[in-house]
Amino acid sequence: MNAPPKIDPVTARSDRDVLHWLTNDTRDERFIDNIFAELCIRLQRAGVPVKRASLHILIHHPQWLGARIMWADGMREAEIARVDYDVRERSEYIGSPANEVHDGATEVRENLERDPSLGRKHAVFDEMRAKGLTDYVAWPLYHTLGKRHIVTFATDRPGGFDDAHIASLLELLPVLALVSEIRVKNRLARTLLETYVGSHASELILAGATRRGSGTTVRAAIMICDLRDFTRISDNWPRDDVIDLLNGYFDAMSEPIARHGGEILKFIGDGLLAIFPLSQSSACANLLHAVAEARQAMLALNEKNSETGREPLNYGIGVHVGDVMYGNIGSRSRLDFTVIGPAVNMASRLEALTKQLGKTVLLSRAFADFVENDFDLERVGEYPVRGFNDPIELFAYHG
Template identity: 65%
Template sequence: MLPVSNATSASPREGVWPAQRREILDWLVIETRNERFIDNILVEMSKRLLDAGVPVARATLHFRTNHPQWLGARILWRKGLSEAEIRTFDYGIEESIQYLNSPISEINNGAQVVRQRLEAPNEGGPLYPMYDELRGEGYTDYIAWPLNHTLDKRHVVTFSSDSPGGFSDDHIAFLADLLPALALVSEIRLKNRLARTLLETYVGPHASEQILAGATTRGSGVTVGAAILICDLRNFTAISDLWPRDDVIELLNGYFDAMSEPIEKHGGEILKFMGDGLLAIFPLSNPDACTNLLQAISEAQTAMAALNDENIRGGHDSLGYGIGVHVGDVMYGNIGSRKRLDFTVIGPAVNVASRLESLTKETKRPVLLSKVFAEMAGCESRLENLGSFPLRGVGEPIDVYAFSGDCAPAHQSESA
């Protein structure tokens, strides 16, 4: 790693391109306020640097995120491209040889700058494999800096050149002078993205959109028509008493994956997990909502069968479950105390779905549907009519159907 001039300390050099530097700084701080996405800002900033005479041919931003699936993400721009490439990284990447033997790891471990002239032989610094990759792609110079966010949260920005000789000291000073503004701009966008990600993770995509749009007042909400699905795991209390804690958590995660992924795939929204149960809706604004719900249940049953095969091979019992399905109008919005709200659905239709889920224990059928739902889905002829049942808290007995997995509408079956 070659020594870097004092310009890398981000102190401005007023004699070098002051007008161009001020123009880009003003753009970063002022004119990007209407741009939501940091990848677009990286692309535009890199183009402006090229126009200003700084030979940037490649730029990256590396962020750690609070995402349930990914540890972080890399945003990559290359000269000549109008869009950046975004790549996510799974948890555990920080233990990989690829990451540990990289300049990004060196920056995250406290280095203030990493510089490598790719045209020159290595002079005592780490010879990271990525340098050979960059050299092979025609780059001549590489530099990485930390982007310091609030409370010393450290991320990384890198620039590469393909110009003969790479970056001059003046180029490095120009780039370093942008770092505080870029850190500020990137932190705002990253926190906006994190807020949306966390809300999507905990309340679902549609509810998060409503909350971010300002639906944060207790009692605020709308009435929507929806197909409602309530699912509950059987004998979980006994399982949690007998199984080791880590096994119980793994079991729950596998069960929720089996149920949740088909629901989300087919347009359902999971509003909450309730211990070993879940509540989901399929808004009737989609004319195929009922068919989609049945398709989701069918795929979830297949996934649960595969999960139970694994459990049996591991010496555990199969998992049972009950699902209740109804359709109707629900109030969709904020409910709770003054300081703690829950974005959910309530109403008689939700109560019926809940009672149907409980009824699965009595009927020994894992999936029960109301007649109203079966009629709307157009699949009564392929369901088992179990008769009428009184449901606690529901005025009149309702006709109940058992679902076995055939969810194709009649006209599709006839034409197949």
């Protein structure tokens, strides 16, 4: 039977200091990458010769699978790299330590000093040897319900990590798992809210705006966009084609809105509702810049669709400005964070009129007053708008 590793009393005390810090003194740090970098630095001071370390976290963000947090000797801050969903099909992943851990390995240890022909064959080990590293270890980091993430450590110490070093690192893993899970779930909650309700609404919800009826009055430019002939398309096209078409259309519309400071509050079937709060300077001009860029993106999308035999997509946009109630509306147990009010209804009516008047973008006189000196607008005339007593003066914008 092997004797337990001999641990120097001073080293043991230093290890306990690191563990105490990780357990008790990280509560005010919001980001796991900062905690991880500080952990590695403290490990070095405690005599554990960590030269390089990484933390691989599965996030399931709409655009990327996860994140890799990388630290190396001399760095005060860790580097964060996003990991795409297709990573598991790439050579840098296939056969890698991460691949082994995700497939069920409870430890991947590699002696980087021995003949490379005798060890695992993967580019990551060649890269580490080239940097003078001598030993590498990777372990799963278990979160609730068996969710597996990965933590790795490497050293350039001759002979690699000794048994006491490995024991010190293993002792930290359960606490690191707890500390990282809290931060990852906080980030996941924020990501999910940003994805489904937008960045500004998510901040309000996270700050406690969760009571039905709570909200504020906001003066904003309102934009409502709707796709034309979607019922016919959805009835006649294969399901996957319809989903792909909608995603392309929403990308073309949404990215310029976000880029110019707007916030999409909801997607409604084949339509969207976005606001540009007038608390932002040039909010109305920013909305029209977003519309112009979206129109160019739609032209590119239609050109791409025509190459695959798809019909061009047509759409209408209604734009108005006014006060809206911005907050929680719904049942006792199911809420929607949105905007309501006559100004929203007006934008919706203008969008409906685009088809009748043969215009892609219609603006109200109230909105045009903010931008007509800076943009080339076409006066369309005065038209009755359902739900409003007086005719509304309308303008078209051709971007």
